[in-house]
Amino acid sequence: MRTMPWLSLKMVVAAVYVFMLGPILITASVAFNATERSYFPPRGFSLQWWEAAFGPQWMQPLVFSLQLASLTAVISAAAGIPLAFAFQRYEFPGKAIVRAITLGPLILPTLVTGIALLQFLSLIGLGRWMGFWALLIGHVVICLPFSVRTIAVSLQAMPGNLEPAAASLGATPFAVLRHVTLPLIAPGTMAGMIFAFVHSFDDVNLSLFIARPGERPLTVAILGFLDFGFAPTLAAVSILSMLIPLALVALFGRLVGIGDFLYQETGHG
Amino acid sequence: MAEPALQLVSLTKRFGAATVVDAIDLAVAPGEFVTLLGPSGCGKTTTLNMVAGFLAPDGGAIRLQGKPVESLPPFRRDLGLVFQDYALFPHMSVAENVGFGLRMRRVPRAEIARRVSDALALVQLVGLGERRPLQLSGGQRQRVALARALVIQPAMLLLDEPLSNLDLKLREEMRVEISMLQRRLGIATIFVTHDQGEALTMSDRIAVMRAGRIEQIGTPSEIYERPATRFVAGFIGTANLIEAADGAAVIRPERLHLASQAPSGVRSWQVQIEHVAYIGPRLELRLRAADGTRLMAELVNDGTAHWSAGDAAVAWCRGEDAWVIPDGPAPREAVKELQVTSSA
Numbered sequence: 001m002r003t004m005p006w007l008s009l010k011m012v013v014a015a016v017y018v019f020m021l022g023p024i025l026i027t028a029s030v031a032f033n034a035t036e037r038s039y040f041p042p043r044g045f046s047l048q049w050w051e052a053a054f055g056p057q058w059m060q061p062l063v064f065s066l067q068l069a070s071l072t073a074v075i076s077a078a079a080g081i082p083l084a085f086a087f088q089r090y091e092f093p094g095k096a097i098v099r100a101i102t103l104g105p106l107i108l109p110t111l112v113t114g115i116a117l118l119q120f121l122s123l124i125g126l127g128r129w130m131g132f133w134a135l136l137i138g139h140v141v142i143c144l145p146f147s148v149r150t151i152a153v154s155l156q157a158m159p160g161n162l163e164p165a166a167a168s169l170g171a172t173p174f175a176v177l178r179h180v181t182l183p184l185i186a187p188g189t190m191a192g193m194i195f196a197f198v199h200s201f202d203d204v205n206l207s208l209f210i211a212r213p214g215e216r217p218l219t220v221a222i223l224g225f226l227d228f229g230f231a232p233t234l235a236a237v238s239i240l241s242m243l244i245p246l247a248l249v250a251l252f253g254r255l256v257g258i259g260d261f262l263y264q265e266t267g268h269g
Numbered sequence: 270m271a272e273p274a275l276q277l278v279s280l281t282k283r284f285g286a287a288t289v290v291d292a293i294d295l296a297v298a299p300g301e302f303v304t305l306l307g308p309s310g311c312g313k314t315t316t317l318n319m320v321a322g323f324l325a326p327d328g329g330a331i332r333l334q335g336k337p338v339e340s341l342p343p344f345r346r347d348l349g350l351v352f353q354d355y356a357l358f359p360h361m362s363v364a365e366n367v368g369f370g371l372r373m374r375r376v377p378r379a380e381i382a383r384r385v386s387d388a389l390a391l392v393q394l395v396g397l398g399e400r401r402p403l404q405l406s407g408g409q410r411q412r413v414a415l416a417r418a419l420v421i422q423p424a425m426l427l428l429d430e431p432l433s434n435l436d437l438k439l440r441e442e443m444r445v446e447i448s449m450l451q452r453r454l455g456i457a458t459i460f461v462t463h464d465q466g467e468a469l470t471m472s473d474r475i476a477v478m479r480a481g482r483i484e485q486i487g488t489p490s491e492i493y494e495r496p497a498t499r500f501v502a503g504f505i506g507t508a509n510l511i512e513a514a515d516g517a518a519v520i521r522p523e524r525l526h527l528a529s530q531a532p533s534g535v536r537s538w539q540v541q542i543e544h545v546a547y548i549g550p551r552l553e554l555r556l557r558a559a560d561g562t563r564l565m566a567e568l569v570n571d572g573t574a575h576w577s578a579g580d581a582a583v584a585w586c587r588g589e590d591a592w593v594i595p596d597g598p599a600p601r602e603a604v605k606e607l608q609v610t611s612s613a
Contacts, residue, residue: 161356164323167343168350169370169421175344179369183360 024242031235038230053236061221062240068132068217069200072139073147076196077189079140080147081182087148088155106145113142114206121210131215138210139200146199147192154188155181194252198245272335274299274425274457275320280329282315289315291481292329297425300455302448306468307478308504313461316478317429320459322346333424344373349418349456353430355410357402363389363413364398370421388420391450408439415447419454426451426458432467444470465505469493477501493521495592502594509564516595522567524590527554527574527582537585540564544578552576556584 026040031053034044052058086092087099105113117138121127126134162184166176182189204219211220218241225234273296282290290312297303305313318324320331322343331339338346357366364385371381389395392412402410411431418426428447432440448471451458462468468475469489476486477500485497496502499510502519509520531537540556543563552574556564564584568574576582 159354159356161352161354162358164321164343165350165352165356166358166369166373167323168321168346168348169417170344170347170373171369172344172373175373180358184358 024239027235028239031232031239033232036231038232038235049232049236052233053240058218058221058237061216061218064132064215065201065217065219066244068135068139069197071136072143072200073193073197075136075140076143076147077151077193080144080151080192081185081189083144083148084151084155088152102148103145105142110142110203110205114138114209117141117206118209130210131212134210135207135215135217138206139203142203142206143196143199146195147189150188150192150195151185154185158184190252190255194248197248201241201245271299273297273332274301274334275459276330276332277316277320278330278332280316280319280331281327282312282319282324283327289481290319293481293483295476295483295486297457297459299457302451302458302460302471302473304460304462304468304472304475305478306462306465306475308463311478312481313478314429317427317459317461321348321350321427347421347424349421349423349426351414351418351426351428351431353433355402355414357410357413357417359402362398363394363400363402363405366402366413367417367420369417374421384420388416391419392416407435408443411435411443415450419456423456426456428458428460430462432462433464447471469505477504496594499594507565511562511591513593516593518591518593520586520591522553522565524586525564525566525584526586527566527568527576527584529582531583531585535585535587536591537583538564540582540584542576542578542580542582545576558584
């Protein structure tokens with residue numbers, strides 16, 4: 001009776017792992033080919049494609065992506081804190097609408113956001129902003145929902161009497177914010193920044209429309225290079241672009257318990 | 270007479286249509302321990318929150334040492350608060366928690382360290398300054414909260430059900446400890462609780478609240494032995510209420526005695542014993558009088574009591590042990606109570 005469902009469940013789990021890890025492992029091994037083309041299993045062994053991946057052709061978009069993602073993360077957190085406060089603590093007219101607009105990009109196809117932003121910037125005459133600044137605006141728009149949500153979860157989880165207690169001890173509202181509230185929502189803020197960073201770093205849908213030559217994130221550069229076929233260089237670059245967010249999550253995830261924010265549900269936020 | 274530490278004049282708070290605190294007057298003398306006692310929804314916590322500055326009154330005045338404070342924000346009121354859940358800052362050590370109020374007052378670092386260690390000694394937590402609140406037991410957290418409230422030498426101490434999260438034995442220990450500390454420091458204190466045992470053992474005076482009003486205010490013995498209303502009689506301890514022409518007579522179970530024959534010059538009732546509960550030091554007897562009135566009697570288990578269920582007996586008490594509550598007009602309170610419950 002019990003063995004059948006268990007067996008099928010195990011098979012499903014095994015299939016998930018095969019299809020999740022298999023492509024990554026194959027891509028990783030392909031990057032060690034000694035040939036011009038991507039063979040699996042790799043023919044010969046060489047590090048030349050990794051050398052190419054670290055060359056200026058790829059380092060330039062990589063650094064661009066890192067700068068873009070870092071700034072996006074910082075701005076998302078800075079804007080996310082007041083927004084999370086507003087949604088979590090206050091009632092104001094139009095709250096539902098503001099919240100829908102803020103969290104909307106979470107369910108809107110990023111492609112649509114990208115096209116809309118492209119047209120909007122052209123129409124209001126800011127077409128020359130295309131590139132880094134327009135990308136930054138777009139990435140903040142699509143990453144903000146993540147930081148707002150994780151910060152809201154933190155705010156909600158904070159015991160209700162801590163702020164009154166601080167006030168009763170003589171802390172001005174600003175001192176309460178600085179010494180009690182902000183330190184206690186720091187894990188949520190950090191988690192939000194990591195989500196924003198990763199989301200920005202991985203984005204291709206929006207960036208595709210707004211990037212311009214010389215100001216391209218890594219994902220768009222990879223996509224562009226695909227025109228020349230799937231060269232082993234691309235395999236090396238892909239692995240590299242995967243390791244960076246992974247390392248970030250592994251490093252900070254431990255510190256702030258990112259899982260709490262991935263799996264926790266919030267009623268509001 | 271010295272200026273009261275705290276004076277509430279006709280203090281009122283409304284939430285929508287419900288008047289949660291209804292024009293209460295109260296004066297707390299310097300060094301006095303006053304308890305606001307009542308069931309949940311009686312307005313005691315709302316009153317405390319207005320004194321602390323977390324809620325703005327809809328009417329009336331709050332004077333701290335003679336000065337009106339209604340318009341002052343909480344951080345300017347100079348009060349020490351202890352919350353039911355202690356509200357310790359989880360990201361700070363015990364010493365940082367206790368020192369927080371001093372830091373906000375920009376007290377020099379060395380003096381903070383000295384006063385924090387004095388405060389920790391006061392609540393018997395020497396050596397625990399480096400711990401985090403989460404590493405402490407409930408009783409220790411309670412002491413940290415107390416030290417944090419006292420170290421700023423506030424004009425007044427406000428305690429919001431501070432014992433209700435502790436287990437029974439610790440609760441009784443802390444009652445004594447808080448009382449002794451409060452008397453030693455001579456700090457005027459308002460204590461909010463729904464626990465009549467805490468109120469009776471700790472207070473100089475008790476204000477029994479119901480439906481936003483103070484039903485009676487007095488010393489513990491006045492409240493217990495001479496309740497002003499049926500509600501007070503029933504809320505504090507167990508009361509036998511015997512209806513009489515001029516009101517209801519309150520007889521506490523321990524003042525009701527049993528005998529086979531009533532002594533002369535006392536009030537007495539023919540009763541049937543329905544149940545005898547063996548408590549250990551005491552026996553609790555449920556009785557039924559001839560007219561169907563149910564009574565409770567509490568006897569000291571001194572070895573002479575030999576009653577069992579089914580026995581017929583005479584229950585008696587001295588005339589002065591039957592305290593008569595005059596029937597007053599009560600319908601207004603009843604209406605208000607309805608409003609409070611319907612809005613909750």
